[in-house]
Structure formats: structure tokens, C-alpha cells
Amino acid sequence: MSQEVSVNPATAVLWDPSHSEHDMITTRTLGFWLYLLSDAMIVSSLFASYLVLDHRINTAGGPGPRDVIHPVTAFWGTVLLFSAILAYGAAMVGLKRGDRRIVLAGLGGALLLGGGFLLVEGRDFAQLALQGMVPERSGYLSAFYALVLYHGAHLVFGLLWIVVMMVQVVHIGLTPHVVYRLLNLKLFWFFQGFIWIYVFSFVYLAGAVHGH
Amino acid sequence: MVTKGRDAWQHPQVQLARGGQYVGAYIVSLLLTGGPLWLVVRHGGTPWRLMIIIVACAAALTLVQAYFWPRLDLSRTQRWMTAALVLFIPLVVMTVGLTAWMFATLYARTMIPVLLHAPAFGY
Amino acid sequence: MLVSYPGPWTPFFGRLDAQQIPLQNPILFWTFVLVSLGGVAVLAAITYLRAWGSLWREWLTSVDHKKIGVMYCLLGIVMLFRGFIDGVMMRTQQAMAVGPRSPGYMGALHGYLPPYHFGQIYSAHGTIMILFAITPILVGLMNIIVPLQIGARDMAYPYLNAVSFWLTAAATGLVMISLFVGDFSHAGWVGLSPLTELAYSPGVGVDYWSWAVQIGSIATTLASINIIVTIIKMRAPGMTWTKMPIFCWTALSTSVVGLSSFPVFTAAVALLSLDRYAGTHFFTPGLGGNLMLYTDLFWIWGHPEVYYVILPAFGILSEIIPTFSEKPLFGYITMAVASIAIGGVSWSVWLHHFFTMGAGPGVNAFFSIASMLVGIPTGVKVFNWAFTLYRGRVRFDVPMLWALAALVLLLIGGLTGMMLAMPAINYTVHNSVFVVAHFHTMLNVVGFACFGAINYWFPKVFGFRLDERTGKRAFWFFSAGTFVLFGSMYALGFMGMPRRIDYIPFPSWRPLLIAEEVGIVLFVIASYYMIKQLVVSIRDRVQNRVTSSDVWGTARSLEWLTHSPVPFYNFAVQPHINARDEWAWRREHGRGAESPEHYEDIHLPINTPLPLILGAWTFALGFSLVWRMYWLAALSLIAIVVLVIARSFQDDPGHTVPGARIREIEASYRNGLEPAGAAGDGAGGPVAYPGAVASRPQDNVPARP
């Protein structure tokens, strides 16, 4: 048989009774990371749509990038978002020491700063909508709203999750399950920063450069 | 591996957290988004040059954040996540890039005459 | 309301009213009657057998990968049957409605199906076959086999596994209920844009399609994550990457493809739904939409999806062919590399589905060449299988017959694919039935592989074999049907017959259309034998029971090491992997019969009804969105979120089966007794049909030289 076997069949070990259980936390975070990457593919599709629909014809004679893109406002959002991520980082440093209070403080900070980002973004979009620049107006606006608000919707979800985790940290404590969820939430939260890099660079900055 | 009981926070993935690096990445992130913004707002350069700067900053920021925030490196607990990210990047680039490419030429070839002189994607 | 559509809307029922139940259509009426009677009969049978309790405890709430896999396969097979009936209806219509003189019945001008109904049928057929029949069967097979082949106790996330299954079931339910409440999409399985836009399809058909496929694709994404992590993290000690069975390699590759491409599909259809519900303009012809954008996004998923279904089929062939050639697989490393390469390349070819869009020569040339590159790793695989057969001691058991025929089909389908990948040829045959024949040849490769796999692994899962005689008949009729039907279809394609037509204007095509009808009759006979095979096998389960862990005597991989039917804990003690074909290696070195000396406690997750409940709420969500009952949609969404959060507060404590208990079960397996209570307190258990494992002789390792 053409098998590259180096063990001696007569003495080979057949069973591994004491093989310890696999590491639950690493397994969970890997799966969640894969989920995030699949989510990134949705974002990629939205980016592809935005690129395709970012042509003068797609504005259907309505507002274009120059009218709807406010890079400076977006930058204040950026500052808040990155600060929210930093706050979550603080929670992680607290977790590293097993200190629940720091964890809670960090989560609380992330909650507030993330909420701040949503407020800035929400105000910006509310103003657009009040000026009649709604997604129903044109293909371009549909793509713009979809891309930016998909990120925003993730933050809403993230805030909900932070609240749940705060409750769990207080009531359940730092058990393996709570710890892996905190790690997953970390990945989720950092990932939103990741996505925002591209939204900020390719929608806001590039849009301000080119307009139509 | 310590994953049982009350000391779950001693898991190596938790122990990766580094306050100093978080803060460093935070400052770099603000610089690499604020810098291009400043150039864009002041029209500091031709659109072409600005675009190159924007892309370069985004790429650099990707690396900085990936390494210093979720800590994607080749250590035992992280390597599969790093591998997955690296494998996904070509897919993202292909999804967006090939789509952009095919529609750029499509618009140039099939759009109504008024638009023939308008380059795709407003550039 | 953001969008306007014809017909009434009430806050409570949305668009739903009694007239939406199409009882005036005789076909649907009788289907409805039959399905209701069948449903009542099944429910009555379960009640009569007092099986509700065990059904609930051991199946519906199970988190055991084998049971979930079996349920996936069952779901897929039921849907395969449904899709098949659609196919019969289409073939019959096309055989009848030929030429201006052809008569019409039941309200149709020609044939018996009016165009709109015909459109619904081909759309349902395609959607069902690809997403709700083949995909669940393959996911089910991967679910059952992958953990066994890598020596794991379960999937990485047993609970998520159940959730994926119940989401798939919810999506399938939406497709099925569209038969009787409202209608289904008529815009093809691809969702031809802008026909899917509200302005052109104001009914609920497209909504049924879109919510069903969105839910289904989320389920498949989750299943892919599960399989990838299982393969990366749960391999038994000693199983290095180069010792992993090829089926697992293909499962890995396919899951990576699924994980990365299904979200794009979700996105494409979600944007379409935004167009239909919120009045946006992604794909509308006016106001700055771009309908080719939909086509692009769809095929970014669509092409990887066809590889998503073919890769596990390749894996199945790679398991069956060596077993029945009594040789190890030829070219293991190239096989593994080719599996990954096919997955990778499949990501850069999608434009070949719309060469005729009018992109420039550069773009078309790029995608044409990329498409042909897929042929290289596929060719490598075909040669590897051929060399495995070469000088092997080939046996023609039922699984092998299916596998060999699949190879022939793969050759035909691959070559016609190459033809289609050349823009010059493509311009002449695009949207003709030549394309339909191409992809049916390919998808039949998958179908053949699935039937082979079911025959191959059935004894492992259920503890008795499938009947050989009826199985062979089913095979021969099915193959004959395939060649007669799709051979004629290729010819019609060359003659220029367009796809998706309910009326054929040229009487000169009639002979070939009738040949196609003959083909479908052969399929009908084949499916008769398939059902008969199942019935006969269950009847004769005691004679057909399996007396060893390896029914075929020459199988190679790890799943054949444990008992048949597989106990709920898979392996009493985790095996240590020494060789690439571990089971063949142990058998050939005379160590196949050895069992572990001592047993340890086994920790297992507990069953939970939550996945089923989540599936039910998801179904409610989809249904209410279809009918725009927004209050119910909001309620379902809240219920889902609340349930998920609530679950996170009560971690699964699991339960422990003591080592002594494992020893008892193992002993009774070895003594050929029915392993009393091996169901392990309702947490899995062998899936054997009662009576199948009673009183069998001493387990012996087959003495094949």
C-alpha cells in the first residue's frame, strides 16, 4: 500500500483516551470571526453596488455626492467610533486582570461613545431626509444610504449586545461563556472600526474629492 | 488550557490585551483618517494624488488596526483568524474590483451618448 | 406606505385575504387535497404509533449531528421529489404545446399550463432543486460524515447546527406554503431583473421567493461556519492535514465557498427587497437603478454556488471509488490541492453567465480564460479517479454504479461548460436549452453522487443495507432517463430552442420534445424503484442488517471504524490517527478488531427545543413579510432577538455519560445485542430502525484479502 506511514503498526497507539477537550473559547471566537468575515462579504457587495451606482446617471438628476457627503461631520463620527473602540479596549485590559469594575467601566464607555457616533450619524441623515434627499430619490442615494446605514445598524446591534454583556458580567460573572462572548463582542466592535475605515475613505473622502 | 471555572479570564486570548498598543493604534487611526481629511478639505493636491493618499492611508490603517486591535498575528490562538482574514481579502478585492472593472467598461460602451464623455464613477 | 401595489391592505392581515387561496385552479386544488390527506395520514400514523414523544425527544429537539444530518437529508429528498414533479409538469407541457394546432386544456391556449403558471413552475423547480433539495442533502451528508471521518464527537457548535437546520426548514416551508396561499415567483430561479421589481411583479410571488432564499442562505452560511470550524478544530489527535479524508477536504473547500459567497446572495436579494418594500432604486430601470447590478451580484454568488454543490460530490466520488476499486485513492495530494483550487478559481469566473451583457473584449476574455482554468483542477481529479480504477479490483455495487455514471456525466457537462465559456459560442447559445442541458448534466453529477452516497453510507447510519436489486434498477432507469432527456435537450439547444418557453412554435422539434418526455417517464420509473428500494429495505431490515463496522469490507476512512449504526457518542474513546486511511490501515495490519481498554466519561450537549422555536418564528417572520403584516413581522423579530438573548443567559450545562455506561453499550454492540437504551437519555442514540440491530453474530472484521 502506497501510504507514507512511519509508525510501526504492531505498536502504534490506537486510542487517545486522555486527549483533553478542545479549547472552547478559541473555537467560539474562530467561528464568530468567520461569521464577521461573511458579513464583510455583504459589505463588499454594498461597496460594489455603491461603486456601480456612483455615476452621474444614477443620481437621476437629483442630489449627488457633493450634496449628501459631509466629510467633516463624518470625521467627528470617526473620532467617536474609534474612541468607543478604545473604551472597549480598556474593558479588555480589565478582563485581562479579572477586574469586573474595569470591564464594566470600559463597556459603559463604549456604550456611550458608540451611542454618540449614532447620534452624529443620525443627525446627519435626518437632515438629508428633511431636505428630500431620501433613498427613494435615486439609485445613487439608495446605494449611499444602504452602505452607510448598514454599518450604523451594526452599531445599534452592538449597543444592544454591550448592554446584555454588562448585565451578564454583573449577574453571571467572568465564566468561560461570558468571557468568550466578551471576546466575540470585542471582535465585533473592532470590526465595525475596520469597516468604517473604508466607508470613511471611499465614500466620504473619495466622494468629497470627486463629487460628480 | 485554562478555560474552566472562574479563572476563564486567564485564557491566552484574553491575555493578549495591551493597553499601550490600543492607545497607540487609536492615535495612529485618528492621524490616518484626519490627515487625508485635512488634505481633502483644503484641496491639497490633484484628485489623483488625493485618491492615492486616501487608498494608502486606508491600507495602512487596515494593517495597523488588524494587528494592534483584534491582535491578528501568527500565535497559536490567533493564527486561524489571521489566515481567514488573509484568505478573504482577495475575495473582497475581486468582488469589488472586478465588478467595478466590468461596469466601468460597460458604461463607457453602452451608455446613452450624453454620458459618453463622462467617465465612469464620476472620475 | 413607501411603495404602491394593487390590491387591498389591512393592518391585521396585510395583503392576505381569502381569495389568495387558489382553489379555483384544478391542479392546485387537487395537490392541496392530496397534500392535506398525506399530511393527515402522517400525523395519524405518528399518533397511532405513539411516536410523538420520541419524535420530539430524539429528533426534533436533537443537537446530535447525525440526527440533524438525517433530517437535512430527509428534507432535501422530500423537496427533490417536489422539484421533480415540477419537472414532469414542465416536460409534459412542452411535449404538448408544440405548433399552432396543439390543443389547450384547463384555460391554457396550448398544453395545460397558462404562461404565468408555467413561469411559476420553472422558477420553483430551479429554486427548489438547487437551494432546497441538493443543498440540504449535501449539508446533511457533510453533517453526518465529516465529524465521523475526523474522529470528532460532534460538530463544533451542535446548537448552531440545529439552528441552521431549522432555518432551512423554515425557508422550505415558505416555498411550500406558497403553493396554497398566494403564488410563487415567475421570474426564474435567478430572479430575472427587472421582472422581479414591484412594478412588473406586483404579487407576492417574488416576495415568497426572496424571503425564502434569504433565510435559506443565512442558514447555509451558518452551516458553512460550523463545518469549517469543526474541520479546523476538532480533528482527532494524529490527524494531520495530509491524513484527512478527501471528503473532508472538499467539505472544507465547499464551506469556504459557501461562507464567502452566500452573503453576497443575501445582499443581492435584500437589496431587491428594499426596492420592493422601501421603494429604493437599486435595480429599477428608471431613476438611476442598474438592473445589471443585480445580475452581477447574483452571479457573484451563483457561480460559486454551483461549485458549492459539486465539490462535496467530488468528495463523495473520492470515497466511493477507492472502496470499490479496493485500492487507495490515486494522487491524494493533488486531489486535496485541486479541491481547494476549484473553490478558489470558482470565485473569478462569474461573468460567464452574462457575457451577452456587452462588457468589453478585455473583460470577456478575462472571464473566459478564468472559466477555462477551472478545467485544469477538475481534469486532475478525473484523471486521479481514472487511475484509482486502473488495475483496481473493481466491484459494481450500487454506490459504485452511481459514481461511475457520474464520471461520464462530468465529462459531458465539463466539455459543454468549456464551450459555453467561449464568448463567441456563448453568444449563439446563451439562454437556449443548451445551457439548461449543460447545467443539468452537471447537477446530475451531484444528484448521482448523492444517490451513491446515500447507498454507500446508509448502512453506517441506520445499521442495515439498502436493497441491491431495486437499487440497481433505479440506477439504470435514472441513467437512461438522464441520457435520453438531456441528450435530446442538447440537440434542441443547438437548433436554437430558447429556455423557459411554455409554447414551442416549430412542429419540427416535436420528435425531440417527445424524446425528452420519454426521458422523464424513465425518471418516473426510476423514482418508483427508489421508493420501492426504501420500502423493501425497511421491510427486510433484519436480513439486511449490518454485521460489522465496515459493510463493504474494503472501506478506508475513519467512519467505518465505529459501529453501525453509529452510537450517540460516535467513538467510545477518541481514536488516534496513524495513517491516511486509518481504518484500512488498521484492517490491513490486523488491528481492526481491537477495542480500547478502558472507557472514560463522555460529556455531551443536551437537547433543546429552542432551534425549532427559532425556526418557527423565522417562518412567521418570512410569512408576515411576504404578506406585509408588519405587526407580526415586528413581533417575530423581537421574539427571535429575545430568545437568542435568553439562551445566552442559560449556558448549556451538558450532561455526562459515565464510562461504565459506555462500557455496557460497547459490550452489547460487540455481543450483537440491541444496545439497550443506547439512545443515551434522549440525547442522540443510534438512528437504527427498531429491530435492525437485534441479535446479530459476533462482530467480525471482514476477511477480505
Ligand code: HEM
Ligand atoms: C467545467 C467547468 C464549467 C464551466 C466552464 C461552465 C460554464 C458555464 C457557462 C459559460 C454558463 C453560462 C451559459 C449561459 O447562460 O450562456 C454556465 C451555466 C451554468 N452552469 Fe456551468 N460550467 C462549469 C461547471 C458547472 C458546474 C460544476 C455546475 C453545477 C454543478 C454548473 C452549473 C451551471 C448552471 C446552474 C448554469 C446556468 C444557470 C442559469 O443560467 O440558470 N456548471 N456554465
Ligand SMILES: [Cu+2]
Ligand atoms: Cu458558472
